[in-house]
Amino acid sequence: MKENSYHFYSDCVNWPKNDVEALTDMIDRAIDISRRTFLKHVDRENLREIEKSLGYEAHHNQGLTMAGDWHVSYHRSKWHEDTVYYFKHSGIEHVFVNSEGLSQDVAAELHLAAGKFQSAYDYHS
Numbered sequence: 001m002k003e004n005s006y007h008f009y010s011d012c013v014n015w016p017k018n019d020v021e022a023l024t025d026m027i028d029r030a031i032d033i034s035r036r037t038f039l040k041h042v043d044r045e046n047l048r049e050i051e052k053s054l055g056y057e058a059h060h061n062q063g064l065t066m067a068g069d070w071h072v073s074y075h076r077s078k079w080h081e082d083t084v085y086y087f088k089h090s091g092i093e094h095v096f097v098n099s100e101g102l103s104q105d106v107a108a109e110l111h112l113a114a115g116k117f118q119s120a121y122d123y124h125s
Helices: 017-028 035-041 044-053 104-109
Strands: 007-011 031-033 073-079 082-089 092-097
Touching: 007 044, 017 073, 017 092, 035 073, 035 082, 073 092
Parallel strands: none
Antiparallel strands: 007 092, 031 073, 073 082, 082 092
16 A cells, blocks of 8 residues: 555544444544654645644744644544544544545445545635
8 A cells, every 4th residue: 555645534523423433433443653654644735734724834933833733643543444544633533544445335435436535524725
């Protein structure tokens, strides 16, 4: 599996209501990882958009960056038996999935079209 292939799917606030039990299981089974490990797996441009929407600066000379915020934690877990990565910011999990590596059942649930992942929540302004 290639690096940086995980894209933002949803945060826990906007999680599909029919899948909350799987979200809870994912959180319960999570292991803590470093930001460095997290960055090896998630799409950086996708993450930059989310960081900007959360009010973080791109560089520490401009203000607080997500990398410098010790309140943010990073995790790896399983969601429907598929590996996911997420960060927790202000008690809200922001989940990244690899659309190419999802099981067929999960991919069908997410309505993936032509191999392109469609986020359940869009951070674009």
